[in-house]
Amino acid sequence: MLLLVSVISCKNANNQQEAEDDTIDSTSVSSTDQIKVNYYKIPCPSELFWFIKDFGANYSKKILNPTENESKYNTNIKKAINFGIYGSDLFYSSVFKQNQETMKYYKQVKKLGNELNIVEGFDESIAKRVDNNLNNSDSLFVITSEANTNAIAYLEGLGKSNILPYITLGGWIESVYIASNQVRKFSSKDPIVSIIIDQSYLLENIIGLFSSVEQDSEVIAYNEKLKELQQLYYNADDIVTKKQYDTIVLKIKEIRNDFIK
Numbered sequence: 536m537l538l539l540v541s542v543i544s545c546k547n548a549n550n551q552q553e554a555e556d557d558t559i560d561s562t563s564v565s566s567t568d569q570i571k572v573n574y575y576k577i578p579c580p581s582e583l584f585w586f587i588k589d590f591g592a593n594y595s596k597k598i599l600n601p602t603e604n605e606s607k608y609n610t611n612i613k614k615a616i617n618f619g620i621y622g623s624d625l626f627y628s629s630v631f632k633q634n635q636e637t638m639k640y641y642k643q644v645k646k647l648g649n650e651l652n653i654v655e656g657f658d659e660s661i662a663k664r665v666d667n668n669l670n671n672s673d674s675l676f677v678i679t680s681e682a683n684t685n686a687i688a689y690l691e692g693l694g695k696s697n698i699l700p701y702i703t704l705g706g707w708i709e710s711v712y713i714a715s716n717q718v719r720k721f722s723s724k725d726p727i728v729s730i731i732i733d734q735s736y737l738l739e740n741i742i743g744l745f746s747s748v749e750q751d752s753e754v755i756a757y758n759e760k761l762k763e764l765q766q767l768y769y770n771a772d773d774i775v776t777k778k779q780y781d782t783i784v785l786k787i788k789e790i791r792n793d794f795i796k
Contacts (some may be wrong), residue, residue: 580623580710581680583730584630590726592717594631599624600709600795602643607796611651612753615698616794618647619705627713629679632672641665641679651698653686700744704757705794707734707741712791715784721777731784732775735768760790 584592600620608614625640668674690699711734717727742761748754764786771779 579626580706581626581630581676583710583714584627586730587714587717587727588630592714592727594627594633595716596633596636598713598716599627599636599640602639604795605643605646608647611698612701613794614647614651615701616705618644618651618653619702619707620709620791620795621647622702623706623709623713625679627710629672629676634670634672634675637672637675637679638665641682644682648686653690697748700741700748703744704741704761707737708787708791708794711787715787718784721780723774723776723780728775728780732768732771732780735765738765738768760793764790 600617602621605617605621608617621640621643625637625644628636628640664678665675668678690702711731714727714731718725718731722728738761742758742765745754745758745761764783767779767783767786771783
């Protein structure tokens, strides 16, 4: 069950993508890019948040990336990573029915999306629907999920899969960081500990995503960080020890904090 939850992609995204695949101009995405995008499925943070909520996790605003940090992100790569990070904060707030925070992080994701020219999913009609449903948590979750799905499909449709690895990386690292903050006392039998350890499968997928990006010095640096984390996962025993778990979580925190500064 843990493995299934950890490797599944967004249910809403899959359904939406199936409907949209028939309408995307086949000439807008190269066959190579399409294979890579389809093979390396993009994880959805909401799946992880629903899981940890079911196992007693609580909402904590203080662990999120402050919205004031957005002004520091002045390159497209930084913007893309923190688009993913803020998107994860948005889903976390939405799953835990924190409507005001959901609205705040939606605005932040919309702002970065506009700066990255991701127009689909963050237009005024979606913003108006978010604003009109501030008192309806279930509707907010559906609307923000739809916005995220449409944004990813838009990028794929335009052949802009080169920034998807950064968005995916940001969303994943933030969601695992948030989950790790829900573990108050280590136990190898804790289901939240188990899902954090099972993230090694998704980490492998994310490293694979970067194979579709031009290998400049910055990409190589990101890959090195991810492979250091991957090695810590490889070093863990079948029944992970507290020391091994703490080392993995510390590395996740280190990478995440480097991304948001």
